[in-house]
Amino acid sequence: MSAINRVTKLAGNRYLNFYELGAVHRDGSVSPYYMTSRTGDLARLKAVTGENAPDGVIIYGVYGPEKDRVVLVRQYRYPLGGYVYEFPAGLVEPGEDLLAAGVREMGEETGLTLTPVAAPDYMRPFFTTVGMTDESCGTVYGYCTGEATSAHQESSEDIQVILADRAECRRILREEKVAIMCAYMLMHFIATPGDPLAFLQAGKEGEGRG
Numbered sequence: 001m002s003a004i005n006r007v008t009k010l011a012g013n014r015y016l017n018f019y020e021l022g023a024v025h026r027d028g029s030v031s032p033y034y035m036t037s038r039t040g041d042l043a044r045l046k047a048v049t050g051e052n053a054p055d056g057v058i059i060y061g062v063y064g065p066e067k068d069r070v071v072l073v074r075q076y077r078y079p080l081g082g083y084v085y086e087f088p089a090g091l092v093e094p095g096e097d098l099l100a101a102g103v104r105e106m107g108e109e110t111g112l113t114l115t116p117v118a119a120p121d122y123m124r125p126f127f128t129t130v131g132m133t134d135e136s137c138g139t140v141y142g143y144c145t146g147e148a149t150s151a152h153q154e155s156s157e158d159i160q161v162i163l164a165d166r167a168e169c170r171r172i173l174r175e176e177k178v179a180i181m182c183a184y185m186l187m188h189f190i191a192t193p194g195d196p197l198a199f200l201q202a203g204k205e206g207e208g209r210g
Contacts, residue, residue, distance in 0.1 A: 073088050111148055
């Protein structure tokens with residue numbers, strides 16, 4: 001059975017930390033395995049605690065009276081040396097719940113007001129890049145109003161707000177660089193007629209049926 005026999009922190013800063021694990025393989029051999037984490041506290045690594053508190057939040061925001069546009073950001077990402085399409089997202093601050101984080105991040109990145117839809121089963125955190133990091137993110141769903149603006153963005157952020165209809169989403173998937181979590185949700189948006197978030201209510205209506 002695979003396991004971990006030690007954890008050593010190699011480097012870190014406020015946003016990202018680098019660890020070496022002693023990876024015990026199923027045949028009993030051991031080798032180093034390297035990973036990153038949002039936490040700088042070794043004792044709080046998910047591999048140590050077995051818990052899954054969300055590090056970040058991603059927001060699936062629907063816009064317009066016809067609910068026919070989705071809120072995207074086109075952001076410069078240094079690891080890619082270029083721009084990539086994403087959903088608005090960010091880190092969850094200490095003591096902050098996921099819904100509050102979603103509302104805050106939507107406002108900061110886009111200037112829009114998010115009215116979230118409570119959907120606990122769909123909001124729980126899932127892992128991002130499991131071969132490289134223990135980072136996990138929860139998704140907040142909701143409806144957006146207001147005028148898009150970059151006025152609340154940090155000076156280090158280079159973000160363009162995109163209110164994309166289904167045709168534009170198809171083009172983005174076909175032609176642009178897209179974060180994979182965003183890509184999957186865009187596929188859902190394109191394939192869903194009417195209100196893209198109706199499935200959240202449908203899930204609630206199905207609860208308790210025999």
